[in-house]
Amino acid sequence: MTITIRPGSTVMFTGDSITDCRRRLSEDGLGAGYPLRVAGEWGLRHPDRPVTWLNTADAGDKVRDLEARWQADVLDARPDVVSILVGVNDVRWHTLDPEGHLIPARDFEAGYDRLLAPLAEAGTELILIEPFLLPVAGVDGVDEVGAAIVGPEQREEWRTDLDPKIQAVRRLARRYGAHLLAADGMFAELAATGGAGHWAADGVHPTPAGHAALAAAWLRLVA
Numbered sequence: 001m002t003i004t005i006r007p008g009s010t011v012m013f014t015g016d017s018i019t020d021c022r023r024r025l026s027e028d029g030l031g032a033g034y035p036l037r038v039a040g041e042w043g044l045r046h047p048d049r050p051v052t053w054l055n056t057a058d059a060g061d062k063v064r065d066l067e068a069r070w071q072a073d074v075l076d077a078r079p080d081v082v083s084i085l086v087g088v089n090d091v092r093w094h095t096l097d098p099e100g101h102l103i104p105a106r107d108f109e110a111g112y113d114r115l116l117a118p119l120a121e122a123g124t125e126l127i128l129i130e131p132f133l134l135p136v137a138g139v140d141g142v143d144e145v146g147a148a149i150v151g152p153e154q155r156e157e158w159r160t161d162l163d164p165k166i167q168a169v170r171r172l173a174r175r176y177g178a179h180l181l182a183a184d185g186m187f188a189e190l191a192a193t194g195g196a197g198h199w200a201a202d203g204v205h206p207t208p209a210g211h212a213a214l215a216a217a218w219l220r221l222v223a
Contacts, residue, residue, distance in 0.1 A: 002223040003081060003125045003179060005042075010052040013038075014066065014074060015085035015129075017059035018205060030055045033206065035083075037215035054079065062089045062103065063111040070115055075122075082124050083218065084115070085183075087131030087169065088204055092161045105164035112168065116176050126178035127221055129214070130166050132187050133159055134196035136203035155203060179221045186217055 005011065013019050013035040021033030030036040030053060039053040056073040058065065063086055066074075074082065090103045119126060135155065166184050173180040190199050190213060199210040206214060 001179075002221055003127070004223045005049070005051055005081060007049040007051070009080040010054065010077065011081040011083070012054040012074060012077060012079040013057060013083045013085075014055070015057045016061045016089050017057070018088070019055065019057035019085050020059045021057075021211075023055045023057065028053075031057075032211075034211040034214035034218065037211055038218050041215060041219055057085075060089060061086060063087070063108055063115070066115055067111055070118075074115075075118055078122070079124060081127065081222075082119055083127040083129065085129035085131065086112070087165050088133065088162070090165060091131075091133075091158050102161075105168055108165050109168035109172065112172055113175075116172060116178070120176045126173075126176055127181060127218065128169050128173045128178045129181040129218075130169050130183045130185075131162060132166075132184040132200075133162050134187050134191050134200045134203040135159075136196045136200065181214075181217050181221060183214060183217070186213065 013030075019031070019033065019035060021031035021035070023029055023031035023035075026032060026036070028036070028039075030039055035053065035055045039051075042049075042051060042053075054077060056069075056077075058069075066084075066086055087108070090108050092102055116126065133155065162184075170180060172178065187196075187199055187210070194209075196203065198207065199213065200206050
């Protein structure tokens with residue numbers, strides 16, 4: 001089954017920095033990542049089916065941050081389709097920040113559920129993108145939102161924390177009849193042949209090729 005995007009529909013992308021991708025610096029508000037690629041490819045394929053594309057993602061957001069702005073940024077816009085990618089900031093890598101703390105998978109799932117419930121009640125079509133982490137060899141430093149980037153041992157801990165949250169997203173997709181974009185598995189397969197760094201240099205934020213892969217997978221979910 002695919003989602004049918006009808007002419008005149010409003011499609012909203014939301015989540016964290018992977019979706020944000022400096023959207024506030026772009027003229028169209030879509031940023032430089034996969035939402036822009038989706039909108040561009042859709043316009044190329046369907047010039048007779050205009051769609052309003054919105055991006056309300058914010059870099060650094062966790063599920064609880066989405067909850068805090070959900071009404072104003074998402075529900076009030078009354079979108080026909082909402083695409084969500086959140087979760088990597090709910091993983092223990094943000095415990096390296098002064099204000100970081102561990103977020104149990106059950107709390108992550110409960111908060112995510114509260115995001116989806118009003119959308120489902122309104123009949124909104126939902127696309128849930130799995131959070132993902134690629135096994136890039138240790139790169140020390142900080143990323144664009146100030147979170148530490150460290151080596152393989154730390155990444156193994158993050159993977160242990162991330163996997164139950166990926167499972168939570170899959171359960172929620174089944175519960176709400178949402179379309180699941182299995183991004184973690186997709187990138188694992190791509191990394192096996194092209195190398196993880198080709199798709200996300202820091203293991204988290206996609207390269208142009210990574211954003212292209214996300215956009216292509218997203219477009220396969222819609223008709």
